[in-house]
Amino acid sequence: MARAIQGALSLVAIALMSCAQAPVEGAITYAEAPTPKGKHRLTLDIRVPEGPGPFPTVVFIHGGGWMFGDLSTFRDAIQNVANRGFVGVTINYRLANESNDEGDALSPWPAQIQDVRCALRWLSANAVPFKIDTGRVATAGDSAGGHLAMMAGYAQTDPKFEPTWCPHEESVAVRAVVSFYGANDLAAVYDTTEEWWVRVYMTRWLDLPDGASVTDYAAQFADANPLSYLRTGPKIPSLILQGTADTIVPPQTQRGFMAAAEGADQDVSIEYLEDVGHGLDAIEASNRAIDWLSTRL
Numbered sequence: 001m002a003r004a005i006q007g008a009l010s011l012v013a014i015a016l017m018s019c020a021q022a023p024v025e026g027a028i029t030y031a032e033a034p035t036p037k038g039k040h041r042l043t044l045d046i047r048v049p050e051g052p053g054p055f056p057t058v059v060f061i062h063g064g065g066w067m068f069g070d071l072s073t074f075r076d077a078i079q080n081v082a083n084r085g086f087v088g089v090t091i092n093y094r095l096a097n098e099s100n101d102e103g104d105a106l107s108p109w110p111a112q113i114q115d116v117r118c119a120l121r122w123l124s125a126n127a128v129p130f131k132i133d134t135g136r137v138a139t140a141g142d143s144a145g146g147h148l149a150m151m152a153g154y155a156q157t158d159p160k161f162e163p164t165w166c167p168h169e170e171s172v173a174v175r176a177v178v179s180f181y182g183a184n185d186l187a188a189v190y191d192t193t194e195e196w197w198v199r200v201y202m203t204r205w206l207d208l209p210d211g212a213s214v215t216d217y218a219a220q221f222a223d224a225n226p227l228s229y230l231r232t233g234p235k236i237p238s239l240i241l242q243g244t245a246d247t248i249v250p251p252q253t254q255r256g257f258m259a260a261a262e263g264a265d266q267d268v269s270i271e272y273l274e275d276v277g278h279g280l281d282a283i284e285a286s287n288r289a290i291d292w293l294s295t296r297l
Contacts, residue, residue: 030122031166033094033115035106042115044091044122045071046130047082053131056138056297057087058178058289059119061152063143065201066112067097073142077286084290087132091119093148096205108207109224114163116152121168136297138176140289143249143278146182146240150226153177154233154266176296177238178289180280181249184240184257186225187214194247227257230264237267239292241285243276 028046032039049055058081060074071090078088093115094107120137127134141149153174155161183189190202191214203212206220214221222228238261242251254270261268271288273280280288 030091031115031118031163031168033107033111033118033163034165035094035098037106040094040107042092042094042118043071044089044119045075045078046090047078047088048131049082049085049087053087054127054133055085055087055131056136056293057089057123057132057172058286058293059116059123059137059139059149059152060088060090060286061093061116061139061141061145061148062090063141063145064095065198066109066144066205067095067201069095069144073145074282074286076282080283080286081290084287086290086293087130088286089119089123091116093119096201109205110161112148113151113155113161114166116148117156117161117171118163118166118168120152120174121163121166121171124170124172125168127172132172134172135175137172137174138178138289138293138297139174140178140180140286141182142180142280142285143182146179147184147186147226149177150179150182150184150238151224151229153236153238154226154229157234158229158232173234174236176236176293178292179238179240180285181242181246181278182226182240183249183253185227185253185260187218187221187227188253188256189249190214190221192250192253194250198248227260230257230260230266233266235266237296238269239289240268240270241273241280241288242270243273243278245275246278248278 031042062069062073071092074090081088094111098106139149139152
C-alpha cells in the first residue's frame with residue numbers, strides 16, 4: 001500500500017558490530033516461519049552506531065499493502081538513524097500475495113504481526129553483540145508497515161498473536177511507535193479510501209471474499225485494527241505523520257483513531273503534512289522519527 005521509499009542496495013558479509021556502523025545487509029535470518037508450502041526465511045538488516053552502547057533502537061517495517069515490498073525500503077533510514085545514535089533495523093515479513101493452488105493467500109493475517117513479534121524477540125536474543133538497549137525500543141513503519149508498527153505497540157500483550165514457531169523466547173517491549181501514513185483505523189481506510197485496489201488488497205490479506213463489507217465482517221476487521229487495542233494495550237507514546245493529499249489512507253481516517261486514543265488516555269500525536277500524498281523520503285521520515293523519539297526513549 002505504500003509508495004516505495006527508495007533505499008541504496010548493497011551486499012556485505014555478516015559481522016558483529018565491533019567497528020563503527022559496520023553494515024549488515026539482508027543476510028541475517030531471524031527465523032523461518034511456517035507456510036502451507038514449507039518454511040519461509042525471514043530476514044533483517046541492521047546498523048549500529050559508534051561507541052560502546054547500548055543504544056536505543058528503531059525497528060522499521062516496510063509498507064506495500066501487506067502484499068508487496070521488502071526491507072530495502074528503509075535501508076537508507078537505518079544508516080541515517082545509526083549516524084544519529086540509534087540502532088536501526090529493517091525487517092522482512094511474510095506477504096499475502098503468494099497463493100496456494102486454489103488461489104488463496106498462503107500467509108494471510110495474522111502472519112505479518114507474528115513475524116514482527118518474532119523479530120522483536122530476535123532483538124532480545126542478540127542485544128549484547130548488536131549493542132541494543134532492550135528497554136528503549138520503538139517500532140516505525142510506512143502505510144501497511146505503519147499499521148504493523150502500531151499493532152506491535154498496542155497489541156504487544158495480546159496472546160493470540162504469539163509466534164509459537166519463533167525460536168527466540170523473550171521479547172523486548174515496544175516503548176514508542178511512529179506511523180508514517182499508516183492504516184491506523186483499518187475499517188475507516190477500507191470504507192473511505194479513494195483507490196479501489198486498496199480494498200482488494202485488504203480483503204485478500206484478511207482472507208475475506210471480494211467486496212466484503214466492514215459490517216458483515218466486523219470481527220475480522222476489529223481483530224487487525226490498531227484502534228481496537230488502544231484501551232487494552234500498554235500506555236506508550238506514538239506519533240502519526242499524515243499527508244493531507246493522501247488518497248490511499250485519507251487524512252480523515254486518522255480522526256477516529258485520535259478520538260479513540262484520547263478516550264483510552266493514550267499519548268498519541270499527529271502531524272499533518274500539507275499537500276503531501278502517500279509517501280515520504282526515507283531520510284526525511286527517519287529524521288522526523290528520531291527527532292520525536294529522542295525525547296521519548
